[in-house]
Amino acid sequence: MYGMDHASVRFGDVVALDDVTVHVPAGRVVAVVGGDGAGKTTLLRALVGELTVDSGTVRSPDKTRLGYLPATAGSWLELTVAENLEFVGSVFGLRGTALADRSDALVEAAGLSGAADRLSGHLSGGMRRKLGFSLAMIHEPPLLVLDEPSTGVDPVSRVDLWRLISQAAARGAGVLMTTTYLDEAERAEHLV
Secondary structure (H helix, E strand, C coil): CEEEEEEEEEECCEEEEEEEEEEECCCCEEEEECCCCCCHHHHHHHHCCCCCCCEEEEECCCHHHEEEECCCCCCCCCCEHHHHHHHHHHHCCCCHHHHHHHHHHHHHHCCCHHHCCCEHHHCCHHHHHHHHHHHHHCCCCCEEEEECCCCCCCHHHHHHHHHHHHHHHHCCCEEEEEECCHHHHCCCCEEC
16 A cells, blocks of 8 residues: 655755655545645655655655656646657557557547647646646556646536546556545545
8 A cells, every 4th residue: 555654744944744644545536635835745745756754654656657747737838638648658668559549548538539639738727637637647557646636627627537536546546636625525535
């Protein structure tokens, strides 16, 4: 099981995480809720290895088996939807038919079929977040870490993103996500 036990992180005199324990079982969605400055992003960054905890333990897969959607759009604005998927897929070792099949399935699931040739920078915010989710999922990682995946997107895209998250968990991925929306947090199987 992925997660962290008794993790603490300090930035000088500021305590960002204090003795935090979070477990992310396979096939489950765990939501972390908190306001601005509560340490949600710090928790995720520690779990994906972007920063080291001062104390405690962190258990996560190697980066090649980890899907991470940061709070930013998570895609390259100068590349098309298809080029983004091809680039990230190739980074994770997908090639040829396997890459094409996986990209096609993700584009379809995310409702981006009509936008495959559009630049990411020309997509709506919701479409860009769905593309970012697809990029995080292209290699079917066992752990998916999402930093406020639906913040600032339209209601229809929020529903689409939740469907994608639920499908990832149903296929066996452990999902850890942050959110400021309590209605979304209530959909998760465990709440922190």
